[in-house]
Amino acid sequence: MTLRLGVIGTGAIGRDHIRRCTHALSGATVVAVSDLDPDAALAALRVHNPEGRAFASGEELIASPEVDAVLVTSWGGTHARYVQAAIAAGKFVFCEKPLATTAADCRAIVDAEIAHGTRLVQVGFMRPYDDGYRALRQVVRSGKIGTPLMVHCAHRNQSVPEMYGTEMAVVDTLVHELDVLRWLLDDDYVSAQVIFPRATRHTHAKLRDPQIVLLETRKGVRIDVEIFVNCRYGYDIQCAVVGEEGIASLPEPAAVAVRHEARLSTEILVDWKERFIAAYDVELQDFVDSCRRGQLRGPSAWDGFAASVASDACVRAQNEGGVVPIAMPDRPSFYDGDGTGRAA
Numbered sequence: 001m002t003l004r005l006g007v008i009g010t011g012a013i014g015r016d017h018i019r020r021c022t023h024a025l026s027g028a029t030v031v032a033v034s035d036l037d038p039d040a041a042l043a044a045l046r047v048h049n050p051e052g053r054a055f056a057s058g059e060e061l062i063a064s065p066e067v068d069a070v071l072v073t074s075w076g077g078t079h080a081r082y083v084q085a086a087i088a089a090g091k092f093v094f095c096e097k098p099l100a101t102t103a104a105d106c107r108a109i110v111d112a113e114i115a116h117g118t119r120l121v122q123v124g125f126m127r128p129y130d131d132g133y134r135a136l137r138q139v140v141r142s143g144k145i146g147t148p149l150m151v152h153c154a155h156r157n158q159s160v161p162e163m164y165g166t167e168m169a170v171v172d173t174l175v176h177e178l179d180v181l182r183w184l185l186d187d188d189y190v191s192a193q194v195i196f197p198r199a200t201r202h203t204h205a206k207l208r209d210p211q212i213v214l215l216e217t218r219k220g221v222r223i224d225v226e227i228f229v230n231c232r233y234g235y236d237i238q239c240a241v242v243g244e245e246g247i248a249s250l251p252e253p254a255a256v257a258v259r260h261e262a263r264l265s266t267e268i269l270v271d272w273k274e275r276f277i278a279a280y281d282v283e284l285q286d287f288v289d290s291c292r293r294g295q296l297r298g299p300s301a302w303d304g305f306a307a308s309v310a311s312d313a314c315v316r317a318q319n320e321g322g323v324v325p326i327a328m329p330d331r332p333s334f335y336d337g338d339g340t341g342r343a344a
């Protein structure tokens with residue numbers, strides 16, 4: 001049976017996921033869309049499925065018997081209500097990060113899913129599906145570099161629009177590290193601090209850029225993440241785990257080395273769509289396959305909640321300065337699986 005998907009929010013990633021589900025994946029077809037701009041949404045869908053239809057609201061799309069499962073790719077502040085509606089309808093839902101913009105809203109989703117009785121929610125944390133991060137995790141878990149002591153990360157975007165403010169550096173951008181580092185280290189956070197270096201002249205009044213986030217984990221690992229979203233030169237994701245016996249670093253994306261006019265150079269990607277293109281394919285294929293099997297295994301609502309608890313603390317740290325404690329509740333047994341609540 002082909003899984004009939006409905007997509008809520010047909011902006012940058014919504015359109016990319018429609019293309020992906022139609023042309024790169026197997027077992028699914030996008031039959032419906034909904035967006036604040038229904039005409040643009042329908043036009044975006046019809047490029048890939050001439051028979052697709054647009055619904056006036058996300059809620060109507062979710063309720064439709066023509067839709068088996070839902071992708072939520074609208075703005076972060078709207079995710080919670082659509083995920084809740086999908087759970088109430090008993091439908092599988094893939095929700096782009098963040099699961100919701102506050103830990104309280106994420107917790108309400110966790111509670112609703114547990115009350116439903118089986119997993120229905122997968123969160124769009126794609127980095128655990130990235131070959132580079134998977135290889136890095138394998139090395140860390142093998143013990144080759146010894147016990148991890150520190151992690152140095154950078155999350156750099158070329159530029160961001162005017163609507164992107166200081167808080168989004170955490171809620172929209174850092175949230176990827178907040179998730180992937182829990183999975184990489186099999187650990188959780190106990191405190192956060194945010195430091196603002198000298199600001200770049202390429203930022204605007206509502207965005208403090210760059211920022212450095214300092215995290216401490218239960219096991220005592222110290223993490224620093226540079227978030228620099230107007231770095232100009234490209235889209236650059238770095239992660240190095242320092243262990244007692246060595247250092248393991250995230251591989252750079254494959255790039256041709258060019259020797260020319262007395263220079264040796266490689267290109268740097270500029271777009272998150274390209275940097276993680278394979279990971280997005282694998283995460284969504286996993287969602288489609290899991291829905292068809294009737295059992296999800298990807299990043300869970302609990303993973304979305306855990307990242308959000310940490311992200312709330314980071315936002316407090318942005319506003320208050322100083323070290324903010326993070327109290328992570330114990331994970332309910334409902335989410336027991338391979339120890340991280342997701343595919344290994």
Ligand code: NAD
Pocket residue numbers: 008009010011012013014034035036037058073074075076078096097098124125126172272
């Ligand atoms: P975008 O602004 O390009 O698109 C969002 C779309 O959602 C717009 O078309 C908007 O009209 C629509 N929308 C807003 N509110 C809506 C509502 N209530 N109902 C229906 N549609 C609504 O944004 P984007 O870059 O595509 O980001 C969308 C989401 O995807 C965000 O949560 C973002 O964090 C996430 N995202 C994830 C990744 C990733 O790497 N996993 C990358 C980019 C974006």
Ligand code: ISE
Pocket residue numbers: 157172173176229272
């Ligand atoms: C965007 O929403 C993403 O998720 C990208 O992966 C991230 O790099 C960017 O900073 C976010 O705004």
